[in-house]
Amino acid sequence: MALIKLSQSQNLPYIALQPIASLKSPKLFMASNFPSSGQLKVENSKKSFMPHGKVLVQVTHSIPQQKIEIFKSTDGWVENNILTLLKPVENSWQPQAFLPDAASDGFEEQVKELRKRAMEIPDDYFVYLVGDMITEEALPTYQTLLNTLDGVRDETGASLTSWAIWTRAWTAEENRHGELLNKYLYLSGRVDMREVEKTIQYLIGSGMYPGIEKNPYLTFIYTSFQERATFISHRNTARLAMEHGDSKLAQICGTVLSDEKRHEISYSKIVEKLFEIDPDGTVVAFAEMMRKKITMPAHLMYDDHDHNLFEHFSAVAQRLGVYTANDYADILEFLVDGWKVKELTGLSAEGRKAQEYVCLLAPRIRRVEERAQARSK
Numbered sequence: 001m002a003l004i005k006l007s008q009s010q011n012l013p014y015i016a017l018q019p020i021a022s023l024k025s026p027k028l029f030m031a032s033n034f035p036s037s038g039q040l041k042v043e044n045s046k047k048s049f050m051p052h053g054k055v056l057v058q059v060t061h062s063i064p065q066q067k068i069e070i071f072k073s074t075d076g077w078v079e080n081n082i083l084t085l086l087k088p089v090e091n092s093w094q095p096q097a098f099l100p101d102a103a104s105d106g107f108e109e110q111v112k113e114l115r116k117r118a119m120e121i122p123d124d125y126f127v128y129l130v131g132d133m134i135t136e137e138a139l140p141t142y143q144t145l146l147n148t149l150d151g152v153r154d155e156t157g158a159s160l161t162s163w164a165i166w167t168r169a170w171t172a173e174e175n176r177h178g179e180l181l182n183k184y185l186y187l188s189g190r191v192d193m194r195e196v197e198k199t200i201q202y203l204i205g206s207g208m209y210p211g212i213e214k215n216p217y218l219t220f221i222y223t224s225f226q227e228r229a230t231f232i233s234h235r236n237t238a239r240l241a242m243e244h245g246d247s248k249l250a251q252i253c254g255t256v257l258s259d260e261k262r263h264e265i266s267y268s269k270i271v272e273k274l275f276e277i278d279p280d281g282t283v284v285a286f287a288e289m290m291r292k293k294i295t296m297p298a299h300l301m302y303d304d305h306d307h308n309l310f311e312h313f314s315a316v317a318q319r320l321g322v323y324t325a326n327d328y329a330d331i332l333e334f335l336v337d338g339w340k341v342k343e344l345t346g347l348s349a350e351g352r353k354a355q356e357y358v359c360l361l362a363p364r365i366r367r368v369e370e371r372a373q374a375r376s377k
Protein backbone atom coordinates (compact mmCIF):
# COMPACT_ATOMS: atom_id res chain seq x y z
CA MET A 1 0.00 0.00 0.00
CA ALA A 2 2.32 2.72 -1.21
CA LEU A 3 -0.33 5.32 -0.74
CA ILE A 4 1.31 7.57 1.74
CA LYS A 5 4.57 9.41 1.90
CA LEU A 6 6.37 8.20 4.98
CA SER A 7 7.36 11.08 7.18
CA GLN A 8 8.68 9.11 10.12
CA SER A 9 10.91 6.12 10.54
CA GLN A 10 8.06 3.88 11.63
CA ASN A 11 8.15 0.25 10.69
CA LEU A 12 5.18 -0.14 8.38
CA PRO A 13 6.25 -2.86 5.95
CA TYR A 14 3.19 -3.04 3.74
CA ILE A 15 2.92 0.69 3.18
CA ALA A 16 6.66 1.10 2.74
CA LEU A 17 6.54 -0.85 -0.51
CA GLN A 18 7.88 1.19 -3.36
CA PRO A 19 5.38 1.82 -6.14
CA ILE A 20 6.08 -0.35 -9.17
CA ALA A 21 7.55 2.19 -11.55
CA SER A 22 5.35 3.31 -14.45
CA LEU A 23 3.41 0.11 -15.03
CA LYS A 24 0.85 2.12 -16.97
CA SER A 25 -1.16 -0.92 -18.12
CA PRO A 26 1.44 -2.17 -20.65
CA LYS A 27 -0.91 -4.90 -21.90
CA LEU A 28 -3.35 -2.30 -23.04
CA PHE A 29 -0.78 -0.47 -25.13
CA MET A 30 0.88 -3.62 -26.47
CA ALA A 31 -2.42 -5.11 -27.46
CA SER A 32 -2.89 -2.61 -30.26
CA ASN A 33 0.19 -4.01 -32.07
CA PHE A 34 -1.56 -7.27 -32.86
CA PRO A 35 -4.14 -7.87 -35.54
CA SER A 36 -6.64 -9.19 -33.01
CA SER A 37 -6.09 -6.12 -30.86
CA GLY A 38 -9.79 -5.38 -30.53
CA GLN A 39 -10.48 -8.62 -28.69
CA LEU A 40 -7.31 -8.49 -26.58
CA LYS A 41 -7.97 -4.91 -25.63
CA VAL A 42 -11.49 -5.71 -24.54
CA GLU A 43 -10.33 -8.67 -22.41
CA ASN A 44 -7.57 -6.69 -20.74
CA SER A 45 -9.77 -3.68 -20.13
CA LYS A 46 -12.21 -5.96 -18.45
CA LYS A 47 -9.52 -7.65 -16.39
CA SER A 48 -8.20 -4.48 -14.81
CA PHE A 49 -11.60 -3.75 -13.31
CA MET A 50 -12.55 -7.31 -12.38
CA PRO A 51 -13.18 -7.56 -8.64
CA HIS A 52 -10.04 -9.71 -8.18
CA GLY A 53 -11.74 -13.07 -7.89
CA LYS A 54 -13.48 -12.15 -4.68
CA VAL A 55 -17.08 -12.03 -5.83
CA LEU A 56 -17.28 -14.40 -8.77
CA VAL A 57 -20.50 -15.99 -7.54
CA GLN A 58 -23.19 -13.35 -7.47
CA VAL A 59 -26.87 -13.62 -6.66
CA THR A 60 -29.43 -11.30 -8.19
CA HIS A 61 -33.04 -11.92 -7.45
CA SER A 62 -35.98 -9.70 -6.85
CA ILE A 63 -38.33 -9.59 -3.91
CA PRO A 64 -41.94 -10.72 -4.59
CA GLN A 65 -44.26 -8.24 -6.27
CA GLN A 66 -46.48 -7.74 -3.20
CA LYS A 67 -43.44 -6.63 -1.22
CA ILE A 68 -42.42 -4.21 -3.95
CA GLU A 69 -45.88 -2.66 -3.51
CA ILE A 70 -45.01 -1.86 0.12
CA PHE A 71 -42.33 0.53 -1.11
CA LYS A 72 -44.58 2.15 -3.68
CA SER A 73 -47.28 2.68 -1.06
CA THR A 74 -44.87 4.30 1.40
CA ASP A 75 -43.77 7.09 -0.94
CA GLY A 76 -45.90 9.64 0.95
CA TRP A 77 -44.48 8.46 4.26
CA VAL A 78 -40.95 8.96 2.89
CA GLU A 79 -41.84 12.49 1.86
CA ASN A 80 -43.07 13.39 5.36
CA ASN A 81 -40.59 11.44 7.47
CA ILE A 82 -37.37 10.91 5.54
CA LEU A 83 -36.98 13.81 3.11
CA THR A 84 -37.48 16.08 6.13
CA LEU A 85 -34.20 14.75 7.53
CA LEU A 86 -32.25 16.21 4.61
CA LYS A 87 -30.61 19.56 5.15
CA PRO A 88 -31.53 22.38 2.76
CA VAL A 89 -28.56 23.14 0.49
CA GLU A 90 -28.48 26.75 1.66
CA ASN A 91 -27.98 25.61 5.27
CA SER A 92 -25.45 22.91 4.39
CA TRP A 93 -21.72 23.12 5.00
CA GLN A 94 -19.47 22.99 1.95
CA PRO A 95 -15.89 21.67 1.88
CA GLN A 96 -14.44 25.15 1.27
CA ALA A 97 -15.39 26.21 4.82
CA PHE A 98 -12.78 23.84 6.32
CA LEU A 99 -9.93 24.39 3.87
CA PRO A 100 -7.50 27.24 3.17
CA ASP A 101 -9.19 29.90 1.06
CA ALA A 102 -7.41 29.92 -2.32
CA ALA A 103 -8.94 33.31 -3.14
CA SER A 104 -7.45 35.00 -0.07
CA ASP A 105 -4.03 36.59 0.44
CA GLY A 106 -3.36 34.33 3.39
CA PHE A 107 -3.75 31.14 1.35
CA GLU A 108 -0.09 30.12 1.34
CA GLU A 109 0.26 30.78 5.04
CA GLN A 110 -2.87 28.71 5.76
CA VAL A 111 -1.55 25.82 3.67
CA LYS A 112 1.79 25.95 5.50
CA GLU A 113 0.00 25.76 8.83
CA LEU A 114 -2.14 22.85 7.67
CA ARG A 115 1.00 20.99 6.57
CA LYS A 116 2.80 21.77 9.82
CA ARG A 117 -0.06 20.29 11.79
CA ALA A 118 -0.20 17.25 9.49
CA MET A 119 3.49 16.55 10.13
CA GLU A 120 2.70 15.82 13.78
CA ILE A 121 0.33 12.98 12.93
CA PRO A 122 1.63 9.38 12.63
CA ASP A 123 1.66 7.51 9.29
CA ASP A 124 -0.86 4.92 10.47
CA TYR A 125 -3.44 7.63 10.89
CA PHE A 126 -2.92 8.84 7.33
CA VAL A 127 -3.16 5.31 5.95
CA TYR A 128 -6.54 5.01 7.61
CA LEU A 129 -7.72 8.47 6.56
CA VAL A 130 -6.76 7.71 2.97
CA GLY A 131 -8.85 4.52 3.17
CA ASP A 132 -11.75 6.55 4.54
CA MET A 133 -11.42 9.08 1.77
CA ILE A 134 -11.23 6.41 -0.95
CA THR A 135 -14.38 4.83 0.49
CA GLU A 136 -16.20 8.18 0.35
CA GLU A 137 -14.91 8.84 -3.17
CA ALA A 138 -16.45 5.61 -4.50
CA LEU A 139 -19.86 7.26 -4.18
CA PRO A 140 -20.91 6.52 -7.80
CA THR A 141 -20.93 2.83 -6.85
CA TYR A 142 -23.31 3.40 -3.95
CA GLN A 143 -25.75 5.46 -6.00
CA THR A 144 -25.62 2.80 -8.70
CA LEU A 145 -26.48 0.11 -6.14
CA LEU A 146 -29.38 2.11 -4.71
CA ASN A 147 -30.72 2.43 -8.22
CA THR A 148 -30.82 -1.33 -8.68
CA LEU A 149 -33.41 -1.67 -5.90
CA ASP A 150 -36.89 -2.90 -6.75
CA GLY A 151 -39.62 -0.51 -5.71
CA VAL A 152 -37.41 2.46 -4.84
CA ARG A 153 -34.98 2.94 -7.74
CA ASP A 154 -34.79 6.20 -9.65
CA GLU A 155 -36.37 5.06 -12.93
CA THR A 156 -35.39 8.07 -15.03
CA GLY A 157 -32.49 9.86 -13.36
CA ALA A 158 -34.82 12.66 -12.35
CA SER A 159 -37.77 10.66 -11.04
CA LEU A 160 -40.31 12.54 -8.93
CA THR A 161 -40.88 9.76 -6.38
CA SER A 162 -39.79 10.51 -2.81
CA TRP A 163 -37.61 7.39 -2.76
CA ALA A 164 -35.68 8.59 -5.82
CA ILE A 165 -35.39 12.14 -4.47
CA TRP A 166 -33.99 10.73 -1.23
CA THR A 167 -31.35 8.72 -3.09
CA ARG A 168 -30.23 11.69 -5.17
CA ALA A 169 -30.19 14.14 -2.25
CA TRP A 170 -28.40 11.62 -0.01
CA THR A 171 -25.78 11.21 -2.75
CA ALA A 172 -25.44 14.98 -3.05
CA GLU A 173 -24.84 15.30 0.70
CA GLU A 174 -22.36 12.42 0.70
CA ASN A 175 -20.48 13.89 -2.23
CA ARG A 176 -19.06 16.61 0.00
CA HIS A 177 -17.34 14.04 2.22
CA GLY A 178 -14.92 12.68 -0.36
CA GLU A 179 -14.44 16.17 -1.71
CA LEU A 180 -13.40 17.59 1.67
CA LEU A 181 -11.15 14.69 2.68
CA ASN A 182 -9.54 14.53 -0.75
CA LYS A 183 -8.68 18.24 -0.79
CA TYR A 184 -7.40 18.10 2.78
CA LEU A 185 -5.16 15.10 2.04
CA TYR A 186 -3.87 16.71 -1.14
CA LEU A 187 -2.89 19.88 0.71
CA SER A 188 -1.35 17.94 3.61
CA GLY A 189 1.46 16.73 1.34
CA ARG A 190 1.50 13.45 3.25
CA VAL A 191 -0.08 11.39 0.54
CA ASP A 192 1.06 10.02 -2.81
CA MET A 193 -1.90 11.45 -4.69
CA ARG A 194 -1.27 9.58 -7.93
CA GLU A 195 -1.43 6.25 -6.10
CA VAL A 196 -4.51 7.35 -4.20
CA GLU A 197 -6.35 8.61 -7.26
CA LYS A 198 -5.46 5.41 -9.12
CA THR A 199 -6.89 3.36 -6.26
CA ILE A 200 -10.12 5.35 -6.46
CA GLN A 201 -10.30 4.76 -10.20
CA TYR A 202 -9.74 1.01 -9.72
CA LEU A 203 -12.32 0.86 -6.95
CA ILE A 204 -15.08 2.64 -8.87
CA GLY A 205 -14.25 0.43 -11.86
CA SER A 206 -14.51 -2.73 -9.72
CA GLY A 207 -17.71 -1.79 -7.88
CA MET A 208 -18.89 -3.49 -4.75
CA TYR A 209 -20.83 -6.63 -3.85
CA PRO A 210 -22.72 -6.28 -0.58
CA GLY A 211 -25.17 -9.10 -1.45
CA ILE A 212 -28.28 -6.92 -1.40
CA GLU A 213 -29.92 -8.60 -4.40
CA LYS A 214 -31.98 -5.59 -5.56
CA ASN A 215 -33.89 -6.03 -2.30
CA PRO A 216 -34.63 -2.82 -0.34
CA TYR A 217 -35.16 -4.77 2.91
CA LEU A 218 -31.60 -6.10 2.79
CA THR A 219 -30.27 -2.78 1.52
CA PHE A 220 -31.75 -0.52 4.17
CA ILE A 221 -30.54 -2.86 6.89
CA TYR A 222 -27.13 -2.68 5.24
CA THR A 223 -27.16 1.13 4.96
CA SER A 224 -28.36 1.57 8.57
CA PHE A 225 -25.41 -0.51 9.70
CA GLN A 226 -22.99 1.13 7.32
CA GLU A 227 -23.89 4.74 8.12
CA ARG A 228 -23.42 3.99 11.82
CA ALA A 229 -20.09 2.31 11.05
CA THR A 230 -18.85 5.41 9.19
CA PHE A 231 -20.16 7.62 11.97
CA ILE A 232 -18.11 5.63 14.53
CA SER A 233 -15.07 5.59 12.29
CA HIS A 234 -15.11 9.38 11.70
CA ARG A 235 -15.77 9.95 15.42
CA ASN A 236 -12.58 8.04 16.19
CA THR A 237 -10.51 9.82 13.54
CA ALA A 238 -11.75 13.14 14.99
CA ARG A 239 -10.74 12.06 18.49
CA LEU A 240 -7.28 10.93 17.34
CA ALA A 241 -6.70 14.14 15.36
CA MET A 242 -7.48 16.05 18.55
CA GLU A 243 -5.04 13.88 20.51
CA HIS A 244 -2.37 14.69 17.94
CA GLY A 245 -3.05 18.38 18.45
CA ASP A 246 -4.85 19.05 15.16
CA SER A 247 -8.19 20.60 16.06
CA LYS A 248 -8.80 21.68 12.44
CA LEU A 249 -8.56 18.11 11.16
CA ALA A 250 -10.74 17.00 14.09
CA GLN A 251 -13.31 19.55 12.92
CA ILE A 252 -13.20 18.13 9.38
CA CYS A 253 -13.86 14.59 10.66
CA GLY A 254 -16.49 15.90 13.06
CA THR A 255 -18.34 17.68 10.29
CA VAL A 256 -18.48 14.56 8.15
CA LEU A 257 -19.65 12.44 11.08
CA SER A 258 -22.60 14.73 11.79
CA ASP A 259 -23.91 13.95 8.27
CA GLU A 260 -23.30 10.23 8.77
CA LYS A 261 -25.30 10.36 12.00
CA ARG A 262 -28.23 12.01 10.24
CA HIS A 263 -28.07 9.42 7.47
CA GLU A 264 -27.94 6.61 10.03
CA ILE A 265 -31.09 8.00 11.64
CA SER A 266 -32.81 8.21 8.24
CA TYR A 267 -32.04 4.65 7.16
CA SER A 268 -32.82 3.24 10.62
CA LYS A 269 -36.17 4.99 10.51
CA ILE A 270 -36.95 3.34 7.16
CA VAL A 271 -36.19 -0.09 8.65
CA GLU A 272 -38.25 0.77 11.74
CA LYS A 273 -41.17 1.43 9.37
CA LEU A 274 -40.55 -1.91 7.63
CA PHE A 275 -40.67 -3.63 11.03
CA GLU A 276 -44.03 -1.94 11.61
CA ILE A 277 -45.50 -2.99 8.24
CA ASP A 278 -43.87 -6.42 7.87
CA PRO A 279 -42.12 -7.60 11.07
CA ASP A 280 -41.65 -11.14 9.83
CA GLY A 281 -40.13 -10.22 6.47
CA THR A 282 -37.92 -7.59 8.06
CA VAL A 283 -36.46 -9.76 10.81
CA VAL A 284 -35.78 -12.53 8.28
CA ALA A 285 -33.97 -9.99 6.07
CA PHE A 286 -32.02 -8.69 9.08
CA ALA A 287 -30.79 -12.21 9.87
CA GLU A 288 -29.99 -12.88 6.21
CA MET A 289 -27.91 -9.69 5.96
CA MET A 290 -26.02 -10.50 9.15
CA ARG A 291 -25.36 -14.09 8.03
CA LYS A 292 -23.75 -12.67 4.91
CA LYS A 293 -21.84 -10.23 7.13
CA ILE A 294 -21.84 -6.51 6.45
CA THR A 295 -19.13 -6.09 3.83
CA MET A 296 -17.41 -2.74 3.97
CA PRO A 297 -18.07 -0.55 0.91
CA ALA A 298 -14.43 -0.53 -0.23
CA HIS A 299 -13.89 -4.30 0.09
CA LEU A 300 -12.74 -4.49 -3.55
CA MET A 301 -10.09 -1.82 -3.04
CA TYR A 302 -7.02 -2.42 -5.21
CA ASP A 303 -3.96 -0.35 -6.10
CA ASP A 304 -2.23 -2.41 -8.79
CA HIS A 305 0.29 -3.83 -6.28
CA ASP A 306 -1.48 -5.22 -3.25
CA HIS A 307 -4.15 -7.87 -3.70
CA ASN A 308 -4.98 -7.67 0.00
CA LEU A 309 -5.13 -3.89 0.20
CA PHE A 310 -8.48 -3.84 1.94
CA GLU A 311 -7.35 -6.40 4.53
CA HIS A 312 -4.28 -4.25 5.21
CA PHE A 313 -6.44 -1.17 5.56
CA SER A 314 -8.70 -3.07 8.00
CA ALA A 315 -5.68 -4.19 10.01
CA VAL A 316 -4.63 -0.55 10.43
CA ALA A 317 -8.18 0.31 11.52
CA GLN A 318 -8.09 -2.46 14.10
CA ARG A 319 -4.63 -1.41 15.33
CA LEU A 320 -5.64 2.26 15.66
CA GLY A 321 -8.89 1.22 17.31
CA VAL A 322 -10.92 3.37 14.86
CA TYR A 323 -13.05 0.50 13.61
CA THR A 324 -12.80 -2.90 15.27
CA ALA A 325 -14.63 -6.22 15.58
CA ASN A 326 -16.10 -4.92 18.84
CA ASP A 327 -17.51 -1.89 17.00
CA TYR A 328 -19.20 -4.33 14.62
CA ALA A 329 -20.83 -6.11 17.57
CA ASP A 330 -21.78 -2.78 19.18
CA ILE A 331 -23.49 -1.56 16.00
CA LEU A 332 -25.42 -4.80 15.68
CA GLU A 333 -26.55 -4.57 19.29
CA PHE A 334 -27.47 -0.92 18.85
CA LEU A 335 -29.71 -1.79 15.88
CA VAL A 336 -31.28 -4.81 17.63
CA ASP A 337 -32.20 -2.55 20.58
CA GLY A 338 -33.28 0.39 18.41
CA TRP A 339 -35.60 -1.75 16.30
CA LYS A 340 -36.84 -3.57 19.43
CA VAL A 341 -36.15 -6.92 17.79
CA LYS A 342 -36.26 -8.81 21.10
CA GLU A 343 -39.79 -7.57 21.73
CA LEU A 344 -41.24 -8.74 18.39
CA THR A 345 -44.19 -11.09 18.80
CA GLY A 346 -46.50 -13.05 16.51
CA LEU A 347 -43.67 -14.13 14.21
CA SER A 348 -43.65 -17.22 12.00
CA ALA A 349 -41.29 -20.08 12.82
CA GLU A 350 -38.78 -18.66 10.33
CA GLY A 351 -39.18 -15.21 11.87
CA ARG A 352 -38.58 -16.54 15.40
CA LYS A 353 -35.44 -18.34 14.22
CA ALA A 354 -34.18 -15.13 12.61
CA GLN A 355 -35.01 -13.14 15.74
CA GLU A 356 -33.04 -15.52 17.92
CA TYR A 357 -30.10 -15.45 15.52
CA VAL A 358 -29.72 -11.65 15.43
CA CYS A 359 -30.32 -11.27 19.17
CA LEU A 360 -27.58 -13.75 20.07
CA LEU A 361 -25.10 -12.70 17.40
CA ALA A 362 -23.40 -9.71 19.07
CA PRO A 363 -22.35 -11.63 22.21
CA ARG A 364 -21.15 -14.44 19.95
CA ILE A 365 -18.98 -12.05 17.90
CA ARG A 366 -17.52 -10.64 21.11
CA ARG A 367 -16.63 -14.10 22.41
CA VAL A 368 -14.90 -15.00 19.14
CA GLU A 369 -13.03 -11.69 19.23
CA GLU A 370 -11.92 -12.21 22.85
CA ARG A 371 -10.57 -15.63 21.97
CA ALA A 372 -8.74 -14.22 18.93
CA GLN A 373 -7.24 -11.45 21.09
CA ALA A 374 -6.14 -13.94 23.72
CA ARG A 375 -4.52 -16.08 21.03
CA SER A 376 -2.66 -13.15 19.49
CA LYS A 377 -1.34 -12.13 22.91
Ligand SMILES: [Fe+2]
Nearest residue numbers: 136174177230
Ligand atom coordinates in the same frame (compact mmCIF):
# COMPACT_ATOMS: atom_id res chain seq x y z
FE1 LIG B 1 -19.91 9.72 3.88
Ligand SMILES: [Fe+2]
Nearest residue numbers: 227230260263
Ligand atom coordinates in the same frame (compact mmCIF):
# COMPACT_ATOMS: atom_id res chain seq x y z
FE1 LIG C 1 -22.61 7.90 4.78
